[in-house]
Amino acid sequence: MLSAFAAVLRRDLTLAWRGRADVLVTLAFFVVVVCLFPFGVGAETNQLRAIGPGVLWVAALLSTLLSLHRLFAQDHADGTLEQLLLTPEPAALWVTAKIAAHWIVTGLPLVVAAPLLALLFDVEQEALGVLTLSLALGTPILALLGAVGAALTLGLRGGGVLLALLVLPLYVPVLIFGAGAVDAFLGGVGATAHLLLLGGGLLGALALAPFACAAALRIAVE
Amino acid sequence: MRDLNEKDLRGKSLMRFASPQVFYPVAGRFAPWFAAVAAVLAVAGLYVGFFVAPTDFQQGEVYRVIFIHVPAAWMSMFVYLVMAFWSAVGLVLNTRLSFMMARALAPTGAMFCFVALWTGALWGKPTWGTYWVWDARLTSQLLLLFLYLGYIALTEAIEDSRRADRAGAILALVGAVNVPIIYFSVQWWNTLHQGASVSLTKAPSMATTMLAGMLLMALAAWAYTFATAFWRVRSLILERERHTDWVGAELERLGSR
Numbered sequence: 001m002l003s004a005f006a007a008v009l010r011r012d013l014t015l016a017w018r019g020r021a022d023v024l025v026t027l028a029f030f031v032v033v034v035c036l037f038p039f040g041v042g043a044e045t046n047q048l049r050a051i052g053p054g055v056l057w058v059a060a061l062l063s064t065l066l067s068l069h070r071l072f073a074q075d076h077a078d079g080t081l082e083q084l085l086l087t088p089e090p091a092a093l094w095v096t097a098k099i100a101a102h103w104i105v106t107g108l109p110l111v112v113a114a115p116l117l118a119l120l121f122d123v124e125q126e127a128l129g130v131l132t133l134s135l136a137l138g139t140p141i142l143a144l145l146g147a148v149g150a151a152l153t154l155g156l157r158g159g160g161v162l163l164a165l166l167v168l169p170l171y172v173p174v175l176i177f178g179a180g181a182v183d184a185f186l187g188g189v190g191a192t193a194h195l196l197l198l199g200g201g202l203l204g205a206l207a208l209a210p211f212a213c214a215a216a217l218r219i220a221v222e
Numbered sequence: 223m224r225d226l227n228e229k230d231l232r233g234k235s236l237m238r239f240a241s242p243q244v245f246y247p248v249a250g251r252f253a254p255w256f257a258a259v260a261a262v263l264a265v266a267g268l269y270v271g272f273f274v275a276p277t278d279f280q281q282g283e284v285y286r287v288i289f290i291h292v293p294a295a296w297m298s299m300f301v302y303l304v305m306a307f308w309s310a311v312g313l314v315l316n317t318r319l320s321f322m323m324a325r326a327l328a329p330t331g332a333m334f335c336f337v338a339l340w341t342g343a344l345w346g347k348p349t350w351g352t353y354w355v356w357d358a359r360l361t362s363q364l365l366l367l368f369l370y371l372g373y374i375a376l377t378e379a380i381e382d383s384r385r386a387d388r389a390g391a392i393l394a395l396v397g398a399v400n401v402p403i404i405y406f407s408v409q410w411w412n413t414l415h416q417g418a419s420v421s422l423t424k425a426p427s428m429a430t431t432m433l434a435g436m437l438l439m440a441l442a443a444w445a446y447t448f449a450t451a452f453w454r455v456r457s458l459i460l461e462r463e464r465h466t467d468w469v470g471a472e473l474e475r476l477g478s479r
């Protein structure tokens with residue numbers, strides 16, 4: 001069973017490595033969105049410091065959203081998805097592998113880049129660890145929830161906009177606890193509660209989302 | 223043979239209504255009654271609310287919007303639960319009518335959600351001095367509206383009705399799991415962000431006439447939901463079953479009238 005997981009993971013990572021440029025677009029989008037905010041709200045340092053964590057989180061959320069359609073679209077187009085659904089392996093297993101690969105390719109770079117970008121907003125350096133940790137716990141949740149949306153909208157016209165409408169309300173709690181973790185840390189309350197809730201959310205999403213996603217894929221393909 | 227059939231039907235009398243052909247006339251018979259009840263109750267409720275109920279000593283006349291606002295808010299949340307329930311029934315028992323019921327309910331739920339937000343904004347301006355605050359209840363109501371719109375958009379975007387039903391059902395269930403999480407997270411976020419929040423439940427003790435008006439309006443909202451859902455499900459049944467003989471006969475009957 002684990003070999004199937006590893007095989008799908010390795011396959012998706014290899015495919016992503018062969019098309020590196022596609023992957024970098026997500027990261028570039030993240031950087032560009034973050035850099036646009038000072039132009040919109042003004043470059044006053046105190047203000048930037050206050051909105052920094054929130055901006056990084058919203059940008060990470062939008063970048064994740066933008067990359068979601070890549071999760072199943074290619075496999076759907078060339079028939080791989082049908083073959084995977086026909087295998088005796090449990091669908092939730094390889095769906096989890098695909099989501100994990102997707103997160104490593106699109107989510108992990110955001111987590112790594114976020115502390116650097118936070119410096120542009122003059123976020124206090126002690127808070128960078130909390131910011132990174134909150135993103136590391138939160139972006140996998142975004143990928144898991146988004147995968148359900150991506151499976152539901154697979155192959156639909158106008159799927160991208162529809163996907164945003166479906167998924168964004170579900171992202172709100174993650175955004176609240178993610179951005180809230182940094183605020184709580186800076187406010188002296190401590191980020192433990194937020195981070196624990198994010199961790200709990202991650203485990204919950206990990207337990208439920210792959211099954212919903214697999215069911216949605218079955219519906220989309222049949 | 224005939225006896226056996228009747229016995230069979232009596233044995234699973236409730237499941238009998240899961241057949242679109244059986245449910246279609248039943249819905250048609252009940253819908254006008256529910257509509258009439260809704261109209262009567264709404265007139266009575268509005269009369270009690272706007273003319274009989276006393277003026278609130280804190281908020282003056284403006285509080286009267288709650289007679290529309292609160293029932294709409296209750297209904298919008300309840301309809302989502304009912305939608306999720308029918309979606310789950312549909313996915314488990316594979317009954318087509320359950321999916322149709324869920325889809326027939328969605329526009330009514332979205333409408334109530336919008337009404338609740340709109341009347342809330344109109345009430346907020348004179349009371350709080352602003353149309354909108356990022357209060358926990360307002361925000362989660364707004365997100366509920368997005369969930370409704372997402373459901374409607376998804377089911378309308380998929381042309382194959384079988385796939386649309388099932389995809390919508392999964393979305394409704396995922397949304398139902400998330401509604402409490404969204405509500406509590408927004409509440410927590412709200413308390414973190416704005417010290418003392420404005421309380422919506424300020425009414426110290428509600429006069430009996432106020433309560434009566436609100437209950438009448440709530441019942442009117444229920445009856446209205448039944449009526450619109452039944453009418454909408456009838457259209458859905460006709461559309462889905464158009465290849466069957468009985469729909470052909472029914473359409474001819476409707477056409478000749």
